[in-house]
Amino acid sequence: MAKEGFFEKVYEVAKQIPYGKVTSYGAIARYLGAAGSARMVGWAMNASGKDLEVPAHRVVNRQGLLTGKHHFKGTHLMQQLLENEGVEVKENQIQGFEKYFWDPIKELP
DNA sequence: TGAATGACTTCGG
């Protein structure tokens, strides 16, 4: 089995995302020290949904676009989850993304 | 061992 060190870190950060907040793959990757490995963050999310319960719906790309939505169970499940948390989303894109953006590098120690 | 993939990001035309 492969090492889950990287994934484990991603899970930790994703779980620490506060309610009604969102972050980007690049931000998490950079926080983990793996700047440039933004794809791996998404990869970790893919694995997270299989075993752990990680709020992957709170993780979006740099544009605040729900790119990972295509990998969710439902079509609008990810969007509904965000809206349920008070995040305004339209056309798979978060409205006022900067307002809901939560940077682990700035928020987490 | 090497090649391919991927829920991103950035630069160039």
Next chain:
DNA sequence: CCCGAAGCCATTC
């Protein structure tokens, strides 16, 4: 301003 291509790193076949 909009679209396309390359780069990145870790995991998987």
